[in-house]
Amino acid sequence: MCGIVGILSEQPHSIRSNTLHMLKRLEYRGYDSVGVATLEGDIQKEAGQVDPFVATITDYETCGSIAHTRWATHGGVSRVNSHPHSDATGEFMIVHNGIIENADELQAMVPGCRPLSETDSEVIAAFFRHRVVEDGLSMEEAIQDFFRVTEGTYAVLLMRKGDERMYALKHNSPLALARVGGLAGGAFVLASDISAFSDETGEAYFFDDMTYAIVAPDAFEVFGADGAAHAMVPHSFEWSSEEATLEEHPHFMIKEILEQPQTALRLLESFRTIQSEPLTAFAAHMKRARRIVFLSCGTSYHASLIGAFMLNQLNYEAHTVIASEFENFILVDASTFVIAISQSGETMDVILPLKQIIDDCAGLGAIVNVPHSTIQRLSTVSLDLLAGQEICVASTKAFTNQVIALMGLAERLGFDIDLSVIPGKISQTLEDIDPICKHLADELSDRNEIYVLGRGAAYPMAREIALKFKEIDYIHAEGMMAGELKHGTLALIEDGTPVICLIPGSDRSMLSSQREVEARGARTIVVSNTGEGEVNVPPSGNAEFAIYACLFGHLLSYYIGVARDLPIDKPRNLAKSVTVG
Ligand code: M6R
Numbered sequence: 001m002c003g004i005v006g007i008l009s010e011q012p013h014s015i016r017s018n019t020l021h022m023l024k025r026l027e028y029r030g031y032d033s034v035g036v037a038t039l040e041g042d043i044q045k046e047a048g049q050v051d052p053f054v055a056t057i058t059d060y061e062t063c064g065s066i067a068h069t070r071w072a073t074h075g076g077v078s079r080v081n082s083h084p085h086s087d088a089t090g091e092f093m094i095v096h097n098g099i100i101e102n103a104d105e106l107q108a109m110v111p112g113c114r115p116l117s118e119t120d121s122e123v124i125a126a127f128f129r130h131r132v133v134e135d136g137l138s139m140e141e142a143i144q145d146f147f148r149v150t151e152g153t154y155a156v157l158l159m160r161k162g163d164e165r166m167y168a169l170k171h172n173s174p175l176a177l178a179r180v181g182g183l184a185g186g187a188f189v190l191a192s193d194i195s196a197f198s199d200e201t202g203e204a205y206f207f208d209d210m211t212y213a214i215v216a217p218d219a220f221e222v223f224g225a226d227g228a229a230h231a232m233v234p235h236s237f238e239w240s241s242e243e244a245t246l247e248e249h250p251h252f253m254i255k256e257i258l259e260q261p262q263t264a265l266r267l268l269e270s271f272r273t274i275q276s277e278p279l280t281a282f283a284a285h286m287k288r289a290r291r292i293v294f295l296s297c298g299t300s301y302h303a304s305l306i307g308a309f310m311l312n313q314l315n316y317e318a319h320t321v322i323a324s325e326f327e328n329f330i331l332v333d334a335s336t337f338v339i340a341i342s343q344s345g346e347t348m349d350v351i352l353p354l355k356q357i358i359d360d361c362a363g364l365g366a367i368v369n370v371p372h373s374t375i376q377r378l379s380t381v382s383l384d385l386l387a388g389q390e391i392c393v394a395s396t397k398a399f400t401n402q403v404i405a406l407m408g409l410a411e412r413l414g415f416d417i418d419l420s421v422i423p424g425k426i427s428q429t430l431e432d433i434d435p436i437c438k439h440l441a442d443e444l445s446d447r448n449e450i451y452v453l454g455r456g457a458a459y460p461m462a463r464e465i466a467l468k469f470k471e472i473d474y475i476h477a478e479g480m481m482a483g484e485l486k487h488g489t490l491a492l493i494e495d496g497t498p499v500i501c502l503i504p505g506s507d508r509s510m511l512s513s514q515r516e517v518e519a520r521g522a523r524t525i526v527v528s529n530t531g532e533g534e535v536n537v538p539p540s541g542n543a544e545f546a547i548y549a550c551l552f553g554h555l556l557s558y559y560i561g562v563a564r565d566l567p568i569d570k571p572r573n574l575a576k577s578v579t580v581g
Pocket of ligand 1: 300341344346350
């Protein structure tokens with residue numbers, strides 16, 4: 001949700017080639033509007049995406065710049081609501097990721113403040129001007145005051161005209177800093193995540209909550225909210241920049257779907273090598289706990305359902321909960337091991353409950369794709385998904401690796417599964433089902449509703465496939481437990497209604513559900529692992545079937561999106577990393 005970048009360099013850098021190049025790499029975080037400001041006070045911004053903006057701006061060379069790509073929360077998508085914002089005189093300029101919950105209170109502290117925008121962010125610039133220029137505080141004192149009076153989530157980059165330093169403040173929203181030697185004689189880059197600079201360096205510092213940094217072109221210092229010095233150590237990371245390019249593919253979604261044989265293999269190999277110890281330690285925590293609770297959202301929630309399915313088969317007490325409803329539907333005690341699953345590792349709906357329970361549970365296991373993300377840094381033990389950067393908003397390869405990671409853990413706890421065959425079968429499935437997915441996409445692309453039915457391990461996949469129809473194709477879809485159909489939803493089935501039935505083996509209950517909808521005229525599409533379906537995936541156990549069935553959903557939703565000419569990688573209203581609660 002919103003991406004921010006700041007560059008402070010020893011020699012001038014270009015806002016087009018450097019700042020906006022890095023911002024573009026964060027565009028998956030939000031793409032409603034874009035803007036950039038220089039230390040000299042020039043602000044350019046516009047509603048829309050980075051590429052058209054870059055084509056029209058005036059390029060400047062500067063030693064300090066900040067930029068922002070927005071996912072709108074407070075205020076509509078417009079130029080005036082775009083960042084950077086400044087105070088009325090243009091002296092203080094900010095970019096902000098997060099939500100200032102008491103923006104009205106902040107505004108009341110600044111006499112005469114009349115924001116131009118509807119955002120919760122513009123007041124930050126006015127606040128700093130007032131505290132520094134009117135009240136006579138130093139920048140540091142004003143920052144400490146900001147921490148005292150502000151409620152909400154924020155990563156803020158602040159520049160003041162005539163001051164060669166940049167100020168970075170962080171609470172609850174992610175912020176990283178890196179030294180990039182090859183940029184304009186050496187530069188510090190501040191960014192929402194490592195993707196901004198991963199083509200330049202493999203090392204970064206990650207800010208803790210309630211800390212701020214004062215960054216000069218050649219040095220930086222970090223402090224706690226009270227002004228005491230705060231130590232930050234660099235972490236190395238591997239995050240391939242090649243993954244940020246489309247190569248020969250028209251969309252990142254298809255590129256990422258097709259990468260899965262390799263990304264699955266990479267994860268499985270890591271279980272024998274670099275992640276062997278973490279995997280054992282993670283499984284040991286699960287073994288010791290009286291109960292296991294999974295915490296996650298969206299697609300990651302669907303992976304957690306598979307995790308709970310496998311653990312229940314092994315007689316572990318395992319529960320899942322959608323993280324935003326955590327406090328309403330689940331209890332955690334000292335014998336509960338919590339597992340958070342998240343591609344980004346930055347989903348605020350997951351982070352907020354984790355922070356509440358972390359001291360009261362038996363430990364936190366994190367399964368994340370983005371290294372050094374907040375959720376990973378909160379965890380007792382963690383596994384990296386090693387899927388590489390996922391750019392398409394819709395999660396595909398990271399999801400498959402989430403399921404494989406859970407299978408790796410389940411296997412260590414006694415679940416009977418041969419993981420080594422999975423990459424090959426993924427490859428085979430993708431090849432086998434491609435023609436039928438294209439054909440079905442032609443048939444279904446003008447439909448307004450699709451139902452997906454599953455039971456057991458296939459139920460989460462029914463939900464996941466339906467989510468993709470909504471997210472990518474803007475088709476209303478319902479993924480449900482087949483058994484629930486006759487308790488209400490069956491009333492919606494009419495002549496020709498498309499119903500996808502996920503049927504591993506010869507699951508009798510699923511076959512009954514298929515017949516029930518066919519009796520009402522539904523157009524059923526059976527996905528089978530016994531060769532008896534319209535769509536056939538390799539023979540497999542039930543948990544494994546879930547992976548292959550889901551590949552069908554991902555490919556079909558992709559081809560429907562193509563047929564409907566939709567912005568597949570950046571669906572309307574969404575963002576890859578949901579960093580507001
Ligand atoms: O980064 P996370 O895995 O925590 O994200 C959770 C959801 O926002 C995410 O899975 C979302 O549902 C995807 N866009 C679905 O494709």
